Amino acid sequence: MNLNVQQLPVSVPTRKKKIDDGSSLEAPKSKRLCTKQSPSPGLAPCLHPVIQAFGSSDAEPHVAIIGQYILLEATEGTQTFRAVHRHTEQEFTCKVFSTKKYHDIISPFVHLPPHPNIAQIEEVILGDQNAYVFFRRSHGDMHSHVRTCKRLQEEEASSLFKQMAEAVSHCHRHGIILRDLKLRKFVFQDKGRTKLMLENLEDSVILKGDNDFLMDKHGCPAYVGPEILNSKTSYSGKAADVWSLGVILYTMLVGRYPFQDTEPTALFSKIRRGIFTIPDALSPRAKCLIRCLLRKNPSERLTASEILLHPWLVNNNTSFINTNAGPADRRTSDQIVPDIEQYEETDYM
Incomplete structure (x- = not known):
């Protein structure tokens, strides 16, 4: 044949x-x-x-x-x-x-x-x-890694998140909006789990010009931005990707999504309000970056390239070595990332 x-x-x-x-x-x-x-x-x-x-x-x-x-x-x-x-x-x-x-x-x-x-x-x-x-071949994904560790220490999270932001920034510079951006789409290139790559571009959009406004609204509910739920018109694809990065960063550091609920309606209501809490244990710079990404107003969020200039990433720019230390000291019963996504991909029109 x-x-x-x-x-x-x-x-x-x-x-x-x-x-x-x-x-x-x-x-x-x-x-x-x-x-x-x-x-x-x-x-x-x-x-x-x-x-x-x-x-x-x-x-x-x-x-x-x-x-x-x-x-x-x-x-x-x-x-x-x-x-x-x-x-x-x-x-x-x-x-x-x-x-x-x-x-x-x-x-x-x-x-x-x-x-x-x-x-x-x-x-x-x-x-x-x-x-x-x-x-x-990849060596596992970030969603599974966070589930195993419960939450990441800031040094490890900074090293990994910087690589995520660099991938998203590269996509945005070349007219690619990722849309359905989440932890599972980042996989490890090495067995030591220190090098990440964005493996899945299946839901992305190639822009035809500088205008990044999109009309279609779909993605993983836990990562979707409030403007996608609120607006019946277009929204900024780049700003929506940055919101998803904020959800990713929060989940890495805290061990749970910033907005959670077993019922989609209640979950979307929490996302629309944009109110979340950050544990006091996080450093001031980590808290600052999370808030800069999870701003309800899309125009007030950092861009992907600006994320790379944030002090939490710049000052923590060291080579992280995964020592495979046991996660027992990081476990809390109420901070759990689900084994699978709670909801299937959804259209929000």
């Missing part, structure tokens, strides 16, 4: 060769995509350790062969998979999209100049129905 390869910018490598393609990555019922693989002599060096990690010795695992990659178990939901290159044994993350949608998905990555805190697409393989987009 020949690929229906569409022309892509040269910055995104695309394989132009035959692959076995299908509409899903479920356990194989045909030989089109997922074929039950037995380690052949030629593939034994790279298949053997992968199989031992994925399946037991008495159960033959199902793997999908996509070009030069082996797709293994799903890592998030059903459309993100762990992948291994068949020859180099390097690990990747593979995200699967329909061929009808993948252009919209990868456009922000193509539009942005490279940045150390933003993921880069390594390769795209197109089939008749699916597009397989490969990224370098």
Whole structure:
């Protein structure tokens, strides 16, 4: 089966060769995509350790062969998979999209100049129905990290948040509004969990000019700004991203969202009022930055580039080393980040 390869910018490598393609990555019922693989002599060096990690010795695992990659178990939901290159044994993350949608998905990555805190697409393989987009392997996300630690010490939070702000600032400078910005979209590049990258640009918008006002209103309820809930007209996309950064920073330092409720209506009411409390244990500079980001009036918030000049980030500009210290001294029963997002993405029109 020949690929229906569409022309892509040269910055995104695309394989132009035959692959076995299908509409899903479920356990194989045909030989089109997922074929039950037995380690052949030629593939034994790279298949053997992968199989031992994925399946037991008495159960033959199902793997999908996509070009030069082996797709293994799903890592998030059903459309993100762990992948291994068949020859180099390097690990990747593979995200699967329909061929009808993948252009919209990868456009922000193509539009942005490279940045150390933003993921880069390594390769795209197109089939008749699916597009397989490969990224370098990550080592966990910030949402899970905050849940594990309960809350972060300021030195660690400053180092990580600065990288987040740099990624958002880079996007804004090049006309990208992220919209659905949250902790889960930032992943670790290293096992030491000191280097972050913004991996997910799937909900972003590419501006056509300097005007950053948007009409569509959707995102994760815990991170949405009050202007999105209050206004029936347009709103500043950049200011909305900054509000989301404020929610992220608060959650990192406090261990819970600034606005929480089990009922969406009550949650949105709290966000509209814009009233929140900051624990006294935080430093004055940390409190100041949180308040500068979570201002109810969008025009009064710092811009993403101004965040990087704030004293809390400038004066804490040291290399943080994660010592993997136990989180027991940071735990409080009433400050918990949910295991999963409480609500699905919502339209607010």
